[in-house]
Amino acid sequence: MEHLSTKQISNTFTETFPGDLSMNNTRRQTPGVLYCSVLPTPVAQPVLISWSDEMAEVLELSKPSPEDILILGGNAINPMMKPYASCYAGHQFGNWAGQLGDGRAISLGFCSGKDGVDYELQLKGAGPTPYSRNADGRAVLRSSVREYIMSEAMHYLGVPTTRALSLVATSDPVLRDMFYNGHAEYEPGAIVLRVAPSFIRFGNFEILAERGNGLLSKQLCDWVIARYYPEIDIEHEDRVVHLFQAVAERTADTIVEWLRVGFVHGVMNTDNMSILGLTIDYGPYSFVDDYDLSFTPNTTDLPGRRYAFGNQASVAYWNLSRLANALAFLVPETDKLVAVLKNYQDVYERKYYVMMAKKLGIDELREEDRLLIDSFEEMLQTLKPDMTLFYQLLIDLPDAIGSSADVKNFFQETFYTEPDETILYASMLTYRARIETNSCSVETSKQMMRAANPRFIVRNYMLHEAIEKLEKGDDSLLKKLEEYMKDPYSKKGDEYFVKRPAWAEQKAGCSMLSCSS
Numbered sequence: 001m002e003h004l005s006t007k008q009i010s011n012t013f014t015e016t017f018p019g020d021l022s023m024n025n026t027r028r029q030t031p032g033v034l035y036c037s038v039l040p041t042p043v044a045q046p047v048l049i050s051w052s053d054e055m056a057e058v059l060e061l062s063k064p065s066p067e068d069i070l071i072l073g074g075n076a077i078n079p080m081m082k083p084y085a086s087c088y089a090g091h092q093f094g095n096w097a098g099q100l101g102d103g104r105a106i107s108l109g110f111c112s113g114k115d116g117v118d119y120e121l122q123l124k125g126a127g128p129t130p131y132s133r134n135a136d137g138r139a140v141l142r143s144s145v146r147e148y149i150m151s152e153a154m155h156y157l158g159v160p161t162t163r164a165l166s167l168v169a170t171s172d173p174v175l176r177d178m179f180y181n182g183h184a185e186y187e188p189g190a191i192v193l194r195v196a197p198s199f200i201r202f203g204n205f206e207i208l209a210e211r212g213n214g215l216l217s218k219q220l221c222d223w224v225i226a227r228y229y230p231e232i233d234i235e236h237e238d239r240v241v242h243l244f245q246a247v248a249e250r251t252a253d254t255i256v257e258w259l260r261v262g263f264v265h266g267v268m269n270t271d272n273m274s275i276l277g278l279t280i281d282y283g284p285y286s287f288v289d290d291y292d293l294s295f296t297p298n299t300t301d302l303p304g305r306r307y308a309f310g311n312q313a314s315v316a317y318w319n320l321s322r323l324a325n326a327l328a329f330l331v332p333e334t335d336k337l338v339a340v341l342k343n344y345q346d347v348y349e350r351k352y353y354v355m356m357a358k359k360l361g362i363d364e365l366r367e368e369d370r371l372l373i374d375s376f377e378e379m380l381q382t383l384k385p386d387m388t389l390f391y392q393l394l395i396d397l398p399d400a401i402g403s404s405a406d407v408k409n410f411f412q413e414t415f416y417t418e419p420d421e422t423i424l425y426a427s428m429l430t431y432r433a434r435i436e437t438n439s440c441s442v443e444t445s446k447q448m449m450r451a452a453n454p455r456f457i458v459r460n461y462m463l464h465e466a467i468e469k470l471e472k473g474d475d476s477l478l479k480k481l482e483e484y485m486k487d488p489y490s491k492k493g494d495e496y497f498v499k500r501p502a503w504a505e506q507k508a509g510c511s512m513l514s515c516s517s
């Protein structure tokens, strides 16, 4: 175990690729480079709010010393660190947005974990970079708590994600117009230290394509393959296609996992799509409470609901098509990329139905089960019960399900509005009949369901309350959520095994959020 301030740090990315080394953080276009060297801007006083012991253990880091906390707040660096901001572009809400880049994220370098993975350490909210455009490079406490908690919560849920090591308050105020209504207010600032094998996004390739920089794009592909996709033959002439295929697979895996736990990302722009298929950039995300495929937590997304719960698979497809487009100038036969894209729907559906079978405790997915799963989902979409509660109760659906009134009573606590009893009953009869044909034992089927269905999820209203308390200096709720989120499949967090309370339904920050962060 070692302190962050003396830990061995490597700078593989900056040493491999051309960068702008001027250390100048004035906003500008940066053609021809993959990053700009830039130092974090010091803050008034970094105060540690939270530290992930589990993440620290992976990185073999000791509890942070006062010097370490200075690094976490951007007031110092370990002498081996060569901080930088990455250059990327992106499609935002379906439109080409040009150069974006790390406007408030600053990578500190790589640190090898005891699991053999080389982890990139990145501060979010550490001050302006050349990519900050018209913004301040900072992050507010509320959005930092949200990123810190949810990235770790997703890890414990078993969903591919970036992680977080620390959350510090900066003691500096940050001006934000939370509701975009012209009433900007000062809020406490904070910085999260994020951790992932890499933060490279689809957008890192998009910018190189836009700039016609084939050589760098090929080099970046090779780097990504060598480090993160060792199963791909780096000498193969089709390696870029193979990379695209692997990214499509991982993306599909992650989307399926989002649907399993009911997660809605909220801003699936191509600059927020990880080349490793990780859940990245936690903004106005939410779990679904009442099951609704058209639910989007992002107020900016309301007009088109592009990033709604049920749209995530098709948006991922669209985003992958942007990536294919960005890689096309490296691939002589572009129909190979098109073929991978065409196959995405099948790949995704296969994964989706396998996941749904587990949620439902179906032992072996049969062809006809797809229809059952579709109609089960239709029932949920019609009755809109609380997704998490409903699947939990389903595990203990009695063998003799009784009358339609009995079934309704059984699920009563999961409904936000009075359900159509007939639809529910019909669905349960079909479901029960299928479960009875399982070749595994009832207990095995239930175990499968317990492993696939989280019992505790961190809902937006809980975060909202935890943040309100924290802003008043009370971290008790934050600590409690941190404890429960580590065990999401157990009954440990059962004090929260209830529907979203009525007061949270329309309250800002409890159901929907703006992008202001």
Ligand code: AMP
Pocket (backbone or CB within 6 Å): 100, 101, 102, 103, 104, 105, 131, 132, 133, 135, 136, 137, 138, 139, 267, 271, 272, 281, 283, 515, 517
């Ligand atoms: P997001 O929608 O949060 O993924 O951010 C989109 C782009 O805006 C990225 O390039 C971010 O780095 C940048 N950005 C967001 N917030 C800020 C901020 N407060 N200061 C500077 N850049 C920001």
Ligand code: MG
Pocket (backbone or CB within 6 Å): 271, 272, 281
């Ligand atoms: Mg982003």
